[in-house]
Amino acid sequence: MSVVEEPIWLTQDALRHLEEELDAVVREGADDDQAQARAIELRGIIRRAQVGTRPDDGVVEPGMRVTVEFAADGSHDTFLLGSRALLGADGDVAVYSPESPLGQAIAGLLPGDRFEYRAPNGTAVAGAIVAAVPHA
Structure with missing residues (x-):
């Protein structure tokens, strides 16, 4: 049985950044296990x-720019839901992993939907989805 991999949506700049990083990792870290692992990760993303x-x-x-409002204080946070490997690949956009507690709590929701999850420190966090638009 084959596994269907979801595409990773990137801007041209983000893809170029990852390709440049891969080139640098391959040239500079050929004998380093950590560099080889990063090269494998980058090749998979590319x-x-x-x-x-x-x-x-x-x-x-994944691939959506999400804005959430937290119930505790009404604050908002906007971030890209995607692989942490993309952190810094597309400017200063915060990237939250779909596997994080927040990422798991909001996956599949629509604007207006409410969510709740437990933070790693045990605190209950609640809020609502304000917007989810494709990251451009």
């Missing part, structure tokens, strides 16, 4: 890369 704008279905999923 192989799955889909350049352009992800279709806008409004569903919170």
Whole structure:
């Protein structure tokens, strides 16, 4: 049985940044286990890369820029839901992993939906999805 891999939606700049990082890692860290692991990770991301704008279905999923409002204080946070390997690849956009407690709590939700999860320190965190748009 084959596994279907979801595309990773990237801007052209983000893809170029990852390709440059891969080139540098390969040239500078050929004998380093950590560098080899990063090269494997980068190759996987680049192989799955889909350049352009992800279709806008409004569903919170990897590749979407998500804005949440936290119930405790009404504060907002906007971030890209995606692989932490993309951190810094597309400017200063915060990146939250779909596997993080917040990422797991909001996956599949739509704007207006409410969420709740336990933070790693045990605190209950609640809020609502304000917006979910393709990251461009």
